[in-house]
Amino acid sequence: MVSQKIYVALLLIVLVFSVVSFTINYLMINEVRNILLKQELVLSKVQANVSELQGSINSLSGKTNELSNLVKSLQASYEELSSKLRGVKYPLVITDSIGRTVYVKYEPSRVVSVGPSLTEILFSLGSGDKIVGVDRFSNYPPVINELIERGVVKVVGDAFTLNVELIASLRPDVVFLTYSAQIEKYVKTLTDLGICVYVVKVEDFGDVYNAVMSLGIIMNKADSALELLSNITGRVMNTYTRVINYLNTTGTPRVSVYWEIFPDYWTLGGNTFQNSMIVYAGGENIFGNTSLSWFVASPESIIDLNPSVILLSYNYGMFGTPQDLIGMIASRPGWSNITAVREGRVYVLGGVIEDIVSRPGPRLGVAVEVLARILYPGVYNITQVPSFIDENVVSGWGVPLG
Amino acid sequence: MCPLMSSLEIFVLWRKRRFLTTLTLSALILAILFFTHLSLGYSVMNPLNVLLSGTTQLITGSLGIEGYRVLRALTAVVVGATLALSGYLMQLSTKNPLADPYILGVSSGALFAVSLTLSISGYVLHPLMIGVRTITAFLGGLIAYLATLFIASKAGMSPTSLVLAGVAVGTFFYSASLLPQYFISRDIHKLIAWSMGSFVSPSADALILMISALLLTMSYAFYVRHPLNNLQVSDDFVKQLGWDPARLRRYSTLLASLITSFTVAWFGVIGFVGLAAPHISRRILKSSELVFVLPTSIILGSALLTASDLLSKVLVAGVEIPVNVIASMIGAPVLALAIVELRKYGY
Numbered sequence: 001m002v003s004q005k006i007y008v009a010l011l012l013i014v015l016v017f018s019v020v021s022f023t024i025n026y027l028m029i030n031e032v033r034n035i036l037l038k039q040e041l042v043l044s045k046v047q048a049n050v051s052e053l054q055g056s057i058n059s060l061s062g063k064t065n066e067l068s069n070l071v072k073s074l075q076a077s078y079e080e081l082s083s084k085l086r087g088v089k090y091p092l093v094i095t096d097s098i099g100r101t102v103y104v105k106y107e108p109s110r111v112v113s114v115g116p117s118l119t120e121i122l123f124s125l126g127s128g129d130k131i132v133g134v135d136r137f138s139n140y141p142p143v144i145n146e147l148i149e150r151g152v153v154k155v156v157g158d159a160f161t162l163n164v165e166l167i168a169s170l171r172p173d174v175v176f177l178t179y180s181a182q183i184e185k186y187v188k189t190l191t192d193l194g195i196c197v198y199v200v201k202v203e204d205f206g207d208v209y210n211a212v213m214s215l216g217i218i219m220n221k222a223d224s225a226l227e228l229l230s231n232i233t234g235r236v237m238n239t240y241t242r243v244i245n246y247l248n249t250t251g252t253p254r255v256s257v258y259w260e261i262f263p264d265y266w267t268l269g270g271n272t273f274q275n276s277m278i279v280y281a282g283g284e285n286i287f288g289n290t291s292l293s294w295f296v297a298s299p300e301s302i303i304d305l306n307p308s309v310i311l312l313s314y315n316y317g318m319f320g321t322p323q324d325l326i327g328m329i330a331s332r333p334g335w336s337n338i339t340a341v342r343e344g345r346v347y348v349l350g351g352v353i354e355d356i357v358s359r360p361g362p363r364l365g366v367a368v369e370v371l372a373r374i375l376y377p378g379v380y381n382i383t384q385v386p387s388f389i390d391e392n393v394v395s396g397w398g399v400p401l402g
Numbered sequence: 403m404c405p406l407m408s409s410l411e412i413f414v415l416w417r418k419r420r421f422l423t424t425l426t427l428s429a430l431i432l433a434i435l436f437f438t439h440l441s442l443g444y445s446v447m448n449p450l451n452v453l454l455s456g457t458t459q460l461i462t463g464s465l466g467i468e469g470y471r472v473l474r475a476l477t478a479v480v481v482g483a484t485l486a487l488s489g490y491l492m493q494l495s496t497k498n499p500l501a502d503p504y505i506l507g508v509s510s511g512a513l514f515a516v517s518l519t520l521s522i523s524g525y526v527l528h529p530l531m532i533g534v535r536t537i538t539a540f541l542g543g544l545i546a547y548l549a550t551l552f553i554a555s556k557a558g559m560s561p562t563s564l565v566l567a568g569v570a571v572g573t574f575f576y577s578a579s580l581l582p583q584y585f586i587s588r589d590i591h592k593l594i595a596w597s598m599g600s601f602v603s604p605s606a607d608a609l610i611l612m613i614s615a616l617l618l619t620m621s622y623a624f625y626v627r628h629p630l631n632n633l634q635v636s637d638d639f640v641k642q643l644g645w646d647p648a649r650l651r652r653y654s655t656l657l658a659s660l661i662t663s664f665t666v667a668w669f670g671v672i673g674f675v676g677l678a679a680p681h682i683s684r685r686i687l688k689s690s691e692l693v694f695v696l697p698t699s700i701i702l703g704s705a706l707l708t709a710s711d712l713l714s715k716v717l718v719a720g721v722e723i724p725v726n727v728i729a730s731m732i733g734a735p736v737l738a739l740a741i742v743e744l745r746k747y748g749y
Binding site: 290298301305334 | 443444445459465467469470473600602603715719720721722724
């Protein structure tokens with residue numbers, strides 16, 4: 001009898017205690033939520049500017065000033081943001097590329113980056129020292145390879161197969177995932193484990209700008225982000241204006257390009273960042289007016305469209321030496337009449353350059369500069385473009401690879 | 403006055419006539435499709451012109467667009483015939499209406515072998531090189547087939563055991579073929595797309611090889627046409643005729659696997675034609691006689707695949723759709739119409 005009364009009394013105490021603490025928490029949560037909502041409003045303004053920027057980039061045709069104006073307005077809204085936040089930056093509410101609301105509780109000091117572009121962006125922002133995990137394709141900057149070997153940074157898989165346990169054991173403050181159809185299931189698993197996940201789309205030029213800005217805000221490196229964006233924009237715009245000026249003053253037609261990223265006949269349509277790269281380099285993708293992304297082209301249409309330059313991705317030598325690849329192209333039925341083959345303007349992109357032109361990341365400016373030199377060597381006083389283009393060739397042209 | 407023919411004689415004559423009519427019509431359809439394939443492409447050309455100049459180009463060795471088109475159309479015809487023949491032989495041997503050329507694990511073995519060489523490549527072998535690809539795929543297919551045969555013979559070499567062994571081996575090798583892809587390239591989707599089948603890069607050497615293999619298999623099937631036909635009835639019946647049913651099964655599946663692994667080596671896995679062509683033939687001919695069904699399914703298979711390849715290069719301007727996708731989409735409705743009366747033919 002006595003024990004029962006004590007038991008009931010204890011239960012009541014526990015009940016009262018939980019009700020009281022719950023009420024206190026509830027009231028506090030409302031307060032915190034209000035603060036967060038205020039921050040979100042200002043942040044969404046910044047993000048709106050970024051999407052405006054993206055829209056403008058996509059419809060670029062000589063409007064070079066508008067780009068730098070938008071970067072300036074981005075800077076202005078950031079300054080507005082930082083003046084309003086004045087010291088209170090975290091916790092942060094930000095929307096990621098797939099519309100998820102992400103809460104970043106404090107400045108991240110342990111970060112996992114799944115995607116080579118994201119790793120490059122983090123290093124360019126100066127947050128490379130915070131990286132504790134990368135995917136297996138992250139190989140730039142070279143210091144990351146050393147870090148992996150020394151075990152300071154762990155390899156957690158790739159966009160298709162993630163080692164969730166390993167990621168959890170690294171106790172990251174935030175995990176940056178490159179968006180792919182397969183990534184969705186990992187998002188849920190990681191968030192169930194209480195890990196903060198931010199999904200980034202890096203598919204076209206605008207995506208890169210968005211990614212740099214978002215990562216900059218999350219890592220408290222928004223200034224570096226803006227600087228990086230200005231750098232990239234500067235490099236791209238410099239190349240573009242120089243080439244377009246040359247074309248206008250000399251009346252040269254634009255060079256048409258066929259880019260085979262994978263045999264046989266895998267190429268890119270208008271809806272890809274590589275297409276944008278070609279456009280900014282002053283060239284024209286023969287399939288650039290399609291709204292396709294990556295697809296297999298019909299060989300007859302390539303012959304008919306008669307490109308002046310053919311680019312081949314080396315694919316890390318998977319299909320033979322550069323000479324093998326070029327020989328394979330030239331021996332295709334009917335291809336010997338294509339202008340590019342006749343004039344010997346078939347180039348293999350390999351080594352570090354292959355990474356640079358196949359990654360939508362901070363080295364976009366480099367990619368555009370490389371492509372411009374391949375398409376218009378005369379503009380850059382290059383007498384002969386070799387068949388195999390790697391980092392040695394590009395350094396020889398005086399193009400900084402970073 | 404002539405005596406009236408017995409109903410049996412009438413039936414036999416009717417069957418023969420139906421067969422000849424069907425065969426002629428199918429051959430006609432195939433010819434039309436072949437010439438349409440030659441004339442359409444990025445630009446429309448006169449098909450006879452294409453055929454003539456294409457053949458001369460093929461002989462001289464320097465190919466232009468005409469030569470490419472002739473080569474590609476011929477390849478579609480030959481591969482369609484191969485797959486149909488292989489599918490039919492598999493259906494006979496396994497007494498299974500769902501059998502297709504890949505049921506004994508051949509394609510998985512070939513895929514696995516090529517996938518493996520692609521992952522070692524670049525430094526030692528050039529996997530897209532002619533000899534390397536053929537040999538590896540052939541060996542891979544053969545090893546898988548022998549594994550199936552071994553397991554099936556332990557289980558008595560009955561039709562069911564053959565199918566189940568094929569499923570086991572096929573699944574194993576298919577999964578194994580996906581493994582190297584995860585370690586070599588981020589472009590996994592492209593490797594998978596390659597394995598989905600396309601005639602975008604036909605090869606004259608491959609064509610010659612496949613034609614000879616096809617003729618070999620066809621002559622074997624002709625030679626054993628009588629017992630092979632009676633395999634559909636029962637094993638005991640075949641034994642009564644003086645032939646060993648297990649041996650028949652072994653040889654016909656071996657040849658079928660051989661020709662199939664060649665097509666997989668060069669053009670990846672092209673499904674559906676091998677399954678559908680024999681069934682459609684049976685439906686139209688209203689018969690299961692090998693003498694009638696075999697030639698018809700060969701021609702129908704060629705027609706189906708030629709039509710699919712034609713559509714895959716013409717449907718979207720400048721884009722190549724995998725021929726597999728189109729073959730399934732055309733073939734499926736046709737097959738659906740055909741299966742309605744399957745029960746009449748012993749299935």
